[in-house]
Amino acid sequence: MERELIINSTTGAVDIALIEESKLVELHKENTSNEFSVGDIYLGRVKQLVPGHNSAFVDTGYHKNSFLHYSDLGPQLRSLVKFVNIARSDKNSTSSLENFKLEKDIDKHGKILDVLKKDQTVLVQILKEPISTKGPRLTCEITIAGRYMVLVPFSNIISISKKIDSEDERKRVKFLIESIKPKNFGIIARTAAEGKSVAVLHEEMKNLLAKWDRMFNELKEATPPMKLLTEIDKASVLIRDILNDSFNRIIVNDKQFYNKIKDYLKQVAPDQVSILKLHKAKSPIFQHYGINKQIKSSFGRTYTLKSGAYIIIEHTEAMHVVDVNSGPKMRNNTQEESAIGVNLESAKEIARQLRLRDLGGLIIIDFIDMRKAENKRMLYNEMKKYMANDRAQHTVLPLSKFGLMQITRQRTKPEIKINTMEICPMCGGTGKVTPTILIIEDIERDIKYILNSGNKSKLFVHVHPYIYSFLKFGWISQQIKWFFKYGKWIRLRVNDTFSINEYKIMDDSNDEIKLK
Numbered sequence: 001m002e003r004e005l006i007i008n009s010t011t012g013a014v015d016i017a018l019i020e021e022s023k024l025v026e027l028h029k030e031n032t033s034n035e036f037s038v039g040d041i042y043l044g045r046v047k048q049l050v051p052g053h054n055s056a057f058v059d060t061g062y063h064k065n066s067f068l069h070y071s072d073l074g075p076q077l078r079s080l081v082k083f084v085n086i087a088r089s090d091k092n093s094t095s096s097l098e099n100f101k102l103e104k105d106i107d108k109h110g111k112i113l114d115v116l117k118k119d120q121t122v123l124v125q126i127l128k129e130p131i132s133t134k135g136p137r138l139t140c141e142i143t144i145a146g147r148y149m150v151l152v153p154f155s156n157i158i159s160i161s162k163k164i165d166s167e168d169e170r171k172r173v174k175f176l177i178e179s180i181k182p183k184n185f186g187i188i189a190r191t192a193a194e195g196k197s198v199a200v201l202h203e204e205m206k207n208l209l210a211k212w213d214r215m216f217n218e219l220k221e222a223t224p225p226m227k228l229l230t231e232i233d234k235a236s237v238l239i240r241d242i243l244n245d246s247f248n249r250i251i252v253n254d255k256q257f258y259n260k261i262k263d264y265l266k267q268v269a270p271d272q273v274s275i276l277k278l279h280k281a282k283s284p285i286f287q288h289y290g291i292n293k294q295i296k297s298s299f300g301r302t303y304t305l306k307s308g309a310y311i312i313i314e315h316t317e318a319m320h321v322v323d324v325n326s327g328p329k330m331r332n333n334t335q336e337e338s339a340i341g342v343n344l345e346s347a348k349e350i351a352r353q354l355r356l357r358d359l360g361g362l363i364i365i366d367f368i369d370m371r372k373a374e375n376k377r378m379l380y381n382e383m384k385k386y387m388a389n390d391r392a393q394h395t396v397l398p399l400s401k402f403g404l405m406q407i408t409r410q411r412t413k414p415e416i417k418i419n420t421m422e423i424c425p426m427c428g429g430t431g432k433v434t435p436t437i438l439i440i441e442d443i444e445r446d447i448k449y450i451l452n453s454g455n456k457s458k459l460f461v462h463v464h465p466y467i468y469s470f471l472k473f474g475w476i477s478q479q480i481k482w483f484f485k486y487g488k489w490i491r492l493r494v495n496d497t498f499s500i501n502e503y504k505i506m507d508d509s510n511d512e513i514k515l516k
Contacts, residue, residue, distance in 0.1 A: 004018075006285060009254035066124070073115065074139065078115070144208050144229075148189070158189070163191040180202045319361060343368055363408070379399065467503065
């Protein structure tokens with residue numbers, strides 16, 4: 001399978017598109033100001049215990065208290081609390097667990113009041129980012145993830161990824177990890193560990209232990225709430241988690257971000273540094289690679305398939321509902337043949353849509369009715385196969401007697417919602433039309449203001465294709481007139497996502513020049 005990662009870095013945000021077989025399958029947006037990302041470790045303070053829900057609310061610095069359920073405390077909670085207390089009271093303590101005595105596991109079906117108390121300081125990790133009106137969801141099962149392994153403090157268990165099929169390879173990886181594993185640290189071997197030498201695994205082990213030591217040193221002087229250890233950025237997390245030999249290209253539009261990812265690749269996959277490319281074309285990266293077009297066509301309420309069939313995606317408070325409909329072109333075969341054909345085509349697209357929109361919770365799919373049991377089994381098996389590439393935890397159930405398929409899917413970040421309806425390009429939604437030609441005067445007014453303010457950088461004016469054509473029209477075009485008038489060459493760029501009355505003036509760092 002061919003894969004590409006397209007990364008659009010802008011001021012304040014990074015947009016990441018994962019492409020499989022030329023189709024957009026995942027879209028991630030990371031605000032660089034985001035303080036609460038999955039994997040971040042905090043020293044928090046218990047603000048409220050809720051016995052009815054068997055949970056607690058913890059202050060981690062977010063404007064709403066974070067949620068911690070008893071089931072997310074982890075069996076080694078007592079060991080974690082003991083470690084935190086020692087670190088904060090004993091200045092000569094060490095991050096090593098070599099001589100640390102593990103405490104008895106907490107009761108799996110116990111009560112929150114038995115293990116936590118109000119105003120207690122507790123070490124927590126972000127399990128889910130803040131979603132809607134909810135604060136972050138937390139866990140006390142601290143883990144530090146690498147490319148090949150996940151470090152699990154206060155445990156001695158070694159787990160091997162189920163995706164490593166070979167029993168001999170599983171035994172080999174387990175044997176190598178046993179030889180390098182420090183005492184009282186558990187290890188989860190990831191799929192990427194397959195075929196790796198003990199030297200590679202040992203090097204990553206040292207890096208993970210260095211992170212643990214850094215967190216420990218922060219913990220000594222920390223005042224809750226405080227972040228102790230942060231995850232790497234979203235792009236590096238994606239590269240760490242999904243990078244394999246099937247990747248063809250990673251394309252970045254920002255030089256600084258390009259160097260950052262290059263340094264990371266040199267650490268984790270030096271043989272694949274060559275697939276990293278810097279986008280140098282004049283057009284925006286998402287426009288250049290057709291990402292904007294795919295976003296526009298994929299996020300509507302209705303999605304039409306190549307056969308003419310279409311699916312409708314509806315959202316309710318309790319669940320997501322997908323309705324599959326046959327199109328006018330599906331009438332040449334028998335009803336059963338048409339139904340299974342449309343259903344299989346729809347199943348593949350629905351699996352992509354779940355990943356792309358990051359739909360979580362309960363998903364109900366109303367496929368076209370089929371009578372043959374073997375066709376129902378085929379659809380169920382194919383759906384499981386299409387969902388296999390989804391990294392989110394999920395469960396697919398067979399068709400019910402009403403022809404409905406149920407899927408549950410974990411969500412760790414807010415659902416992606418993109419409005420595919422555009423504001424009227426003429427009135428901007430106000431109902432009042434501004435003559436288009438006045439836009440040229442607005443652009444020139446802003447250019448004049450910027451030049452008079454002493455700005456020495458190159459100016460790039462991004463406009464709608466129609467406005468671009470108007471500014472370039474004629475032997476002595478408007479662009480030429482500006483050059484004679486201001487003595488500076490104003491560069492024009494097309495952005496086909498703009499409305500006809502929309503424009504932006506950018507500097508040579510591709511940052512928008514804001515006018516006061």
